[in-house]
Amino acid sequence: MSGAPSIEHVDRANVDRTLSIERREPRAARYGYAIAIAAVLCALAARAALPPGLPFITFYPAVILTAYFCGLGPALVCTILSGVAVWYAVLPSNLPATGASSAAIALILFGIVVGINLILIERMRRASDANAALAQSTRRLMVELQRETSLRMANEQLAEKTLLLDLALQAADAGTWRYCVRTGRAQLSEQMARHHGFGDQPIEIDVERDWRPRIHPDDAERTLRDLGAAIAGRTKVVTDFRVLLPDGRVRWITGLGQVETDAAGAVTAVVGLSLDITARKEAEAKIAHMACxxxxxxxxxxxxxxxxxxxxxxxxxxxxxxxxxxxxxxxxxxxxxxxxxxxxxxxxxxxxxxxxxxxxxxxxxxxxxxxxxxxxxxxxxxxxxxxxxxxxxxxxxxxxxxxxxxxxxxxxxxxxxxxxxxxxxxxxxxxxxxxxxxxxxxxxxxxxxxxxx
CATH class of the missing domain: 3.30.70.270 (Reverse transcriptase/Diguanylate cyclase domain)
Known part of the structure; x- marks a missing residue:
């Protein structure tokens, strides 16, 4: 149907949208360094509000949370800032009681513990990223599989409908044709060619040179006029005419067509069916004769x-x-x-x-x-x-x-x-x-x- 997106286009859009969402970084990762600085400031404020104690305990949650949510880089920044804050803002008030050597040892231990935790957290993040990548690949595969399945089902349905149409055309002894307005030529199916005595194979003919001489003189002008009226009015065409076969026989044909238009609305072609109605016309003539x-x-x-x-x-x-x-x-x-x-x-x-x-x-x-x-x-x-x-x-x-x-x-x-x-x-x-x-x-x-x- 004109204007409707195909299954392939819809599924491809779904894939692109899914991958775009999956590639989108978490908001915390994009603002990691700002979050690291904010975490240090919050820990420093908490340290100032709490009673005196181990100063590093206050900054440890800030470093761990920053590492978990923002990654290794912001966590390292948070660790360094925490150490600087402890050394210059917190320890001076406690140095007389603890001594500089004890504070340095505590700072080193804080760094070792934090480093080990950072390494563990980074490995966890890498494992999580690997799982996310696997999940992303799985989702991509499922979307592609769904698209392929939809296309296969659509192709099977199309093949089935095509087969049914072919059977219907054969049962009705119908042929198909397509008339190009620009070139004045017509493409005839095998059955359509047989109807007009052009042989048993699909053929392309010139309407004026090849087709018109085959039409009964009493019908040719009217039939072409009906075709022209359909093109001018962008309407359907239904017309009956007689075909003069090479062996001297006369065959009655009914033509049914529908115009095709381009994006600008101009008629480019007429496509349709032809039915051999000779038997029907003979029966009608016989009935009319019997009536009179x-x-x-x-x-x-x-x-x-x-x-x-x-x-x-x-x-x-x-x-x-x-x-x-x-x-x-x-x-x-x-x-x-x-x-x-x-x-x-x-x-x-x-x-x-x-x-x-x-x-x-x-x-x-x-x-x-x-x-x-x-x-x-x-x-x-x-x-x-x-x-x-x-x-x-x-x-x-x-x-x-x-x-x-x-x-x-x-x-x-x-x-x-x-x-x-x-x-x-x-x-x-x-x-x-x-x-x-x-x-x-x-x-x-x-x-x-x-x-x-």
């Missing part, structure tokens, strides 16, 4: 027919165009179903649908709206004669014998025709006009057509 087409014949169903009829009526109102609506019904289809079964009846419907489809133009529409009921929208039917000619071709193709499962079947076609806008200004009235014309054709002998009106 007859499963038996593959023709448009009632829903798609009504949408087209509404569109043609709207075109008539806007532009004054004309078209013809045909209602078709297969004569004697029920007899075929009852005699030969529904499987033969279904096969017959498929054959009739194919024959009808072969007769009409590509701009016209054929739909199945019920059992043996079909409708046709004939566009640009300026004259009734064009509708009549189409009706005759439809009847002629259906009345041809049909061979099915060893049977020769003969059916015919009845047709009702309504012209827009003459026979209806809205979808319902126009359809009703064509339907009434169909029933007149069936009532008047079948295998024929009739116009509305």
């Amino acid at each position: 087409h007859d499963p038996l014949t593959g023709l448009a169903n009632r829903t798609l027919f009504h949408d087209r009829l509404d569109a043609e009526i709207a075109r008539v109102r806007r532009h004054g165009a004309t078209f013809a609506l045909f209602c078709l019904d297969i004569d004697r289809f029920k007899a075929v179903n009852d005699t030969h079964g529904h499987s033969v009846g279904d096969a017959l419907l498929r054959i009739v649908a194919a024959r009808l489809q072969a007769v009409i133009r590509t701009e016209d529409m054929l739909a199945r709206i019920g059992g043996d009921e079909f409708v046709i929208i004939q566009t640009q039917a300026e004259q009734p004669e064009s509708a009549s000619a189409l009706a005759e071709r439809l009847i002629g193709t259906v009345e041809q014998p049909i061979e099915l499962e060893g049977h020769t079947l003969s059916v015919s076609l009845s047709v009702g025709i309504a012209l827009a806008p003459a026979d209806g200004h809205d979808p319902l009235s126009l359809y009703n006009s064509a339907d009434r014309a169909l029933y007149r054709a069936k009532a008047q002998g079948r295998n024929t057509f009739r116009f509305a009106g």
